[in-house]
Amino acid sequence: xxxxxxxxxxxxxxxxxxxxxxxxxxxxxxxxxxxxxxxxxxxxxxxxxxxxxxxxxxxxxxxxxxxxxxxxxxxxxxxxxxxxxxxxxxxxxxxxxxxxxxxxxxxxxxxxxxxxxxxxxxxxxxxxxxxxxxxxxxxxxxxxxxxxxxxxxxxxxxxxxxxxxxxxxxxxxxxxxxxxxxxxxxxxxxxxxxxxxxxxxxxxxxxxxxxxxxxxxxxxxxxxxxxxxxxxxxxxxxxxxxxxxxxxxxxxxxxxxxxxxxxxxxxxxxxxxxxxxxxxxxxxxxxxxxxxxxxxxxxxxxxxxxxxxxxxxxxxxxxxxxxxxxxxxxxxxxxxxxxxxxxxxxxxxxxxxxxxxxxxxxxxxxxxxxxxxxxxxxxxxxxxxxxxxxxxxxxxxxxxxxxxxxxxxxxxxxxxxxxxxxxxxxxxxxxxxxxxxxxxxxxxxxxxxxxxxxxxxxxxxxxxxxxxxxxxxxxxxxxxxxxxxxxxxxxxxxxxxxxxxxxxxxxxxxxxxxxxxxxxxxxxxxxxxxxxxxxx
Numbered sequence: 001x002x003x004x005x006x007x008x009x010x011x012x013x014x015x016x017x018x019x020x021x022x023x024x025x026x027x028x029x030x031x032x033x034x035x036x037x038x039x040x041x042x043x044x045x046x047x048x049x050x051x052x053x054x055x056x057x058x059x060x061x062x063x064x065x066x067x068x069x070x071x072x073x074x075x076x077x078x079x080x081x082x083x084x085x086x087x088x089x090x091x092x093x094x095x096x097x098x099x100x101x102x103x104x105x106x107x108x109x110x111x112x113x114x115x116x117x118x119x120x121x122x123x124x125x126x127x128x129x130x131x132x133x134x135x136x137x138x139x140x141x142x143x144x145x146x147x148x149x150x151x152x153x154x155x156x157x158x159x160x161x162x163x164x165x166x167x168x169x170x171x172x173x174x175x176x177x178x179x180x181x182x183x184x185x186x187x188x189x190x191x192x193x194x195x196x197x198x199x200x201x202x203x204x205x206x207x208x209x210x211x212x213x214x215x216x217x218x219x220x221x222x223x224x225x226x227x228x229x230x231x232x233x234x235x236x237x238x239x240x241x242x243x244x245x246x247x248x249x250x251x252x253x254x255x256x257x258x259x260x261x262x263x264x265x266x267x268x269x270x271x272x273x274x275x276x277x278x279x280x281x282x283x284x285x286x287x288x289x290x291x292x293x294x295x296x297x298x299x300x301x302x303x304x305x306x307x308x309x310x311x312x313x314x315x316x317x318x319x320x321x322x323x324x325x326x327x328x329x330x331x332x333x334x335x336x337x338x339x340x341x342x343x344x345x346x347x348x349x350x351x352x353x354x355x356x357x358x359x360x361x362x363x364x365x366x367x368x369x370x371x372x373x374x375x376x377x378x379x380x381x382x383x384x385x386x387x388x389x390x391x392x393x394x395x396x397x398x399x400x401x402x403x404x405x406x407x408x409x410x411x412x413x414x415x416x417x418x419x420x421x422x423x424x425x426x427x428x429x430x431x432x433x434x435x436x437x438x439x440x441x442x443x444x445x446x447x448x449x450x451x452x453x454x455x456x457x458x459x460x461x462x463x464x465x466x467x468x469x470x471x472x473x474x475x476x477x478x479x480x481x482x483x484x485x486x487x488x489x490x491x492x493x494x495x496x497x498x499x500x501x502x503x504x505x506x507x508x509x510x511x512x513x514x515x516x517x518x519x520x521x522x523x524x525x526x527x528x529x530x531x532x533x534x535x536x
Contacts, residue, residue: 005133005164006031009097010039012140015172016148018068020044020415022055022408026072028099028112031165033070044415044444047436049076051408053083054434057092058412061232061395062370064211066093066147067412073099074112077120077158082402084123087154089400090232091209093147096120097140098158103131106160120156127156133168145175150305151288152209182312183304189260189283190316192300193223196258198326201227202270205398206263206286208232210306213391216262217241219314224323225260226252226330230269231398233262235388246384247337248330249275256280260313263287263306266295267399273297285309345385350499351524354378354453358385360503361451364511366421368393370413374406374434375427376460378453380529382425404433407448411437414446421449421511426518428454431483441516442491449510450518452483455525463528484520493517 003011009032013021020042023029036043046052049071056067071080077098087094098120101113121127126146130136136159143155193199201220207213213236220227220237226245227237237244245252253259253270254277262285266273273296276282284290284298287306302309345359358381365371367389373379373396388394395413397405410424431452441448456479457472465472484494493515495506503521510517 002167002169004031004035004167005130005136005159006033006035007038008035008133008136008168008170009140009159009164010035010041012137012144012172013041013068014039016141016144016175017065018144020059021068021070022046022052022412023070024049024052024072024076026076026099028073028161029070032097032159042415044411046408046411046440048434049079050083050404051411051434051437051440053080053087053094053096054405054408055412055415056094056096057083057087057090057405058372058395058409059416060092060094060412061409062392062413062416064209064392066095066144068095068097070097071099072112073101073158073161074114076112077116081120081123083405083408084120084154084156086398086400086402086405088123090205090398091152092154093152094154095143095147096154096156098156100129100158100160102162103160104162116156116158124154124156130157130159130163133163133166134170136164136168137170137172141173141175148175149178150210151206180305180308182308183285183302185300185302186309186312187316189300189302190313192258192281192283193225193260193313194317197322198255198257199223199225199260199323200252200256200258201225201260201262202253202264203227203229203236203262204233204264205231206306207236208263208391210263210287212262212307212310213237215307215310215314219310219317222314223317224327226327228252230264231396232392232394233264234394235391238389239387240389243327245330245334248333251333252330253277253280258283260285261298262310265292265399267292269399348500349524351455351522352497352500352503353527354381354523355385356500357451357453357503357521357523358382360500361423361507362387363504364507365423369421369423370395370417371423371425372396372406372410372413373425374403375425375430375453376403376458377529378427378455378459378523379425403430406430407434407437407440410448411440411446414448422447424448424450426450426452427459428452428456428477428481428483429458435483435486436490438487438492438516438518439490446516447514448516449507450487451507452518452520453523454480454483454520455523455527456480457525459525459528480522482520484518487516487518495519497521
């Protein structure tokens with residue numbers, strides 16, 4: 001039976017388990033909307049195409065499935081470019097479906113006519129145009145399957161308007177089976193870990209996508225290895241596990257004799273490799289070869305399925321607890337650091353210290369709350385003080401550092417988990433990128449709670465510039481802007497917090513209301529997150 005192109009797209013999406021399409025309305029996409037409506041796929045429309053792609057990334061991060069966004073031709077696709085680049089840097093399995101000017105009039109100057117593929121291609125695993133209606137099914141399925149295949153990442157396919165509105169016969173092929181082979185070199189790596197007296201595990205986003213948290217935990221527990229997590233790896237070992245550390249990271253990485261680095265590039269977040277001691281033996285485990293060859297290179301590079309590799313390491317390594325003195329040393333460092341933080345966690349100042357905000361927030365978040373960070377200094381504090389207990393419960397812009405990612409990711413996370421707390425952390429600067437998406441939350445009944453650190457500056461730029469030059473330019477915002485009143489005008493709840501005693505009651509009301517809410521906390525602009533060096 002022949003179907004129109006939009007119905008074909010929708011049937012392929014449904015065959016791969018896609019339940020929600022994120023989009024901003026565009027005429028080039030109408031047939032796809034019609035197909036999704038017929039197939040029972042939810043269409044969730046946002047206020048900017050960038051947010052549609054970020055929402056697709058949010059649902060992908062929350063579920064470890066594929067997220068899908070549909071962006072109309074021309075400016076619709078170009079508006080989504082930063083989000084596509086962000087998905088690339090995070091290995092997020094996101095599929096972007098693009099509208100496209102009609103094929104029959106190509107070169108005639110149709111509305112929004114531009115060839116997307118050449119400029120999208122560097123940011124995705126695959127990019128293609130469906131030139132005929134009977135090519136739609138295969139190209140759409142390939143985009144979905146390629147995005148999901150390890151190493152996961154974004155893909156793109158666009159549909160000329162005349163092609164996607166036409167009919168064709170089609171078949172939907174099932175996805176191909178995937179091989180999950182352990183990497184070579186496991187025996188050598190296991191011997192290094194078994195002999196180590198000061199081993200450490202540094203794991204991140206690649207561990208999460210590989211669903212390897214159980215295997216990592218088994219390995220760490222068998223050999224008594226302290227674990228540090230970043231990116232989407234946060235929560236892959238509960239924050240209150242005996243082997244989960246955070247404050248002792250510098251001591252551990254510099255002092256380790258062997259470090260197993262799982263799904264984490266040796267980029268700026270690890271000092272380009274310099275975060276580890278000069279004598280530390282580095283074992284890298286990831287699904288793809290190392291591309292950061294200008295940085296410190298691992299002593300042993302294990303390339304293959306991460307979960308299978310960890311299982312093989314655990315099987316090859318003998319159990320033992322030669323690490324007990326090492327764990328005691330790190331435990332003491334951790335305890336001293338946490339004791340030193342108590343003063344800031346209870347800081348009585350007004351405007352509030354950012355650490356006080358997170359001290360109060362931690363008391364009202366459920367164990368399975370999903371927390372999304374979108375900001376500079378304010379979210380840097382969150383990375384230190386928010387505890388994560390389950391996989392998929394922490395999201396941030398990732399190494400691409402694109403502000404404005406938060407509202408979209410929060411929307412995607414709430415769609416995937418409507419009954420869980422979803423907390424969006426925002427700097428007042430970051431709010432300017434996608435604050436209108438509180439309208440999206442109101443229209444679609446998504447009870448996201450936003451917590452804003454409002455200090456009236458671009459903190460990540462203001463303080464370093466003052467340090468370098470003695471002054472700051474282009475880093476000031478309007479002090480104490482009532483963003484809470486702005487979201488009220490969009491149909492959400494809003495509250496301003498100026499005193500520490502007001503914060504916890506405001507947070508409790510926000511999470512219990514079920515309505516999208518912004519808690520606008522006025523924070524001290526003189527407080528800067530302590531950094532040892534420039535991030536680049």
